[in-house]
Amino acid sequence: MQSKSNRVIKIEPTGSALGADIDDVDLSRPLEDDVIAAITDAWHEHLVLRFRAQSLDDADLVRFSRLFGELDMAPITSSGEVEIPEYPEILVVSNVKVNGKSIGSLGNYEAEWHTDMSYVEQPPKMTCLYSLEVPEEGGDTSFLNMYAAYEALPDETRRVIDGKRAKHDYSRNSAGEVRKGFEGFADESDPRKIPGAWHPLVTTHPQTGRRALYLGRRRNGYIEGMSVEDSEILLDQLWAHATKPDFRWDQKWRVGDLVVWDNRCTMHRRDAFDDDSRRILHRTQVKGSERPV
Numbered sequence: 001m002q003s004k005s006n007r008v009i010k011i012e013p014t015g016s017a018l019g020a021d022i023d024d025v026d027l028s029r030p031l032e033d034d035v036i037a038a039i040t041d042a043w044h045e046h047l048v049l050r051f052r053a054q055s056l057d058d059a060d061l062v063r064f065s066r067l068f069g070e071l072d073m074a075p076i077t078s079s080g081e082v083e084i085p086e087y088p089e090i091l092v093v094s095n096v097k098v099n100g101k102s103i104g105s106l107g108n109y110e111a112e113w114h115t116d117m118s119y120v121e122q123p124p125k126m127t128c129l130y131s132l133e134v135p136e137e138g139g140d141t142s143f144l145n146m147y148a149a150y151e152a153l154p155d156e157t158r159r160v161i162d163g164k165r166a167k168h169d170y171s172r173n174s175a176g177e178v179r180k181g182f183e184g185f186a187d188e189s190d191p192r193k194i195p196g197a198w199h200p201l202v203t204t205h206p207q208t209g210r211r212a213l214y215l216g217r218r219r220n221g222y223i224e225g226m227s228v229e230d231s232e233i234l235l236d237q238l239w240a241h242a243t244k245p246d247f248r249w250d251q252k253w254r255v256g257d258l259v260v261w262d263n264r265c266t267m268h269r270r271d272a273f274d275d276d277s278r279r280i281l282h283r284t285q286v287k288g289s290e291r292p293v
């Protein structure tokens, strides 16, 4: 039987552990309430949605993103600037340089598995990433279903991690670069001394009620109350489990793709790509309304 959402919009699951395509909605136009509700339901069910062949300007991207809540302001660049002054909510993700100066963040390097901004107390709930220019090869973005990762854990491991909290490193971005203002932690090797937010290792999604493994970022992670050595062993086990292909879907970008993910039950990473090619994406983030619990 078709789901209620599928009667309003056409939803094609990727066939992998998460993700679905929605191809019959033009996001540059105002959306009817039943379409917005169907997209929201599909997002909760599939965790990552991809809308192909869109033609969006920055105003469209911001308008669409705001349907799901208040937006975060994009972080100030390392040179202290707002990337798009008319739309300070938009972060430019790009390797392109103009007159030797980067127009965006994250360069061409690999971005390691992470949950966006898990290093703050109240991380964003949704991220929207829209592609304007993409390389022929590389720069793919992969996603993990962290409900499935939790559900597949052995009972004994679930018992061990239940009720435990881990620290999520604030000092570096997902490409491993030290953030501005955190240079003093560049050589710190004790994860207990690195600044960051504490979150439960197992969280409950506020809308779906499903439990998810919440790992956030590996580097400088630390599980409260354990020796650093034991914490490293357990984190390594959890990361090896969560990043298995069984829980993963890979997005190969085309120009005009808008990909929207639920930051509370997924992680993502990005492949490196040739710096001679151009990759430009615009990103928005919808604020989370609660701390992960």
Ligand code: SIN
Pocket (backbone or CB within 6 Å): 093, 106, 111, 116, 139, 140, 141, 174, 268, 269, 270, 281
């Ligand atoms: C990100 O980690 O938010 C960026 C992902 C990408 O560049 O594909």
